[in-house]
Amino acid sequence: MTATQDTVSGMPGRYALALFELAQEAKKVGPVGKDLDLFAKLVGESEDLTRMVESPVFSAEDQTSAVEAILAKAKITGIAANFIQLAAKNRRLFAILDMVKAYNSLVSQSKGEVTAEVTSAEKLSAAQVTKIKASLKAAVGHDVKLATFIDPDILGGLIVKVGSRMVDNSLRTKLQSMKIAMKGA
Secondary structure, three states, rough: OHHHHHHHHHHHHHHHHHHHHHHHOOOHEEEHHHHHHHHHHHHHHHHHHHHHHHOOOOOOHHHHHHHHHHHHHOOOHHHHHHHHHHHHHHHOOOHHHHHHHHHHHHHHHHHHHHHHHEEOOOOOHHHHHHHHHHHHHHOOOOOOEEEEEEOOOHHHHHEEEEEEEEEEEEEEHHHHHHHHHHOOO
16 A cells, blocks of 8 residues: 555545556646646635535536536646546545545645644735744654634634644634633642
8 A cells, every 4th residue: 555545545535546656647737736726726615516516416417518518717737637526426526625635635745745634713824834844844854735724713822733633723713612611629
C-alpha cells in the first residue's frame, strides 16, 4: 500500500485516488483539480444544486442530466466532467464534495504540501494568512496549503486542523470550558 492510499479512506477516498491516478497518467492533475474546485464552488453557492447533489429523492437519471447541463454551462470538460458524471450515474453524487477534498489532499501530498484547515470568526487578512502559513510550516516542517473557513459562531480565535490534529483556540470553546469549571466550583 502506498503512502497516498494511507491518506484517503472510504468511498470518497477510493474515487479520489482512482481519479488522481488517472489524472497523473494523462498529466492533467492541475486542470482536473481546477475543474473539480469550480464544480464544488458552484455546489456551495447554489442551494438548489446542493439539494440536488445531496438528496436521495432525485434519481440517477435526473442527477446525471442536471449535472451534464451544469458542466456544459460551466465549461467543465474532460476527465473532471467524466468523473462527476460517473459519480452521478453510480448514485455517489452525495459524496462529491468529499471526493474533491480527498483529491486535493492527494495533490497536496504529491507536491510535499500539508493541507491545513483554519476556521475563524471573520475573514482573515492576507497578512494573517501569511503569518499562519509560516507558523504552521515551522510546526510541521512542510509547505502548508491553507483552506480557510468562516464560522461566526466561534466568536473569536482560531480552530486549526492539520491532518488528524486539531487545536481549538476559539473564544466559544474557552467560554464553555470556563462554564464547566465554574459549575464544579
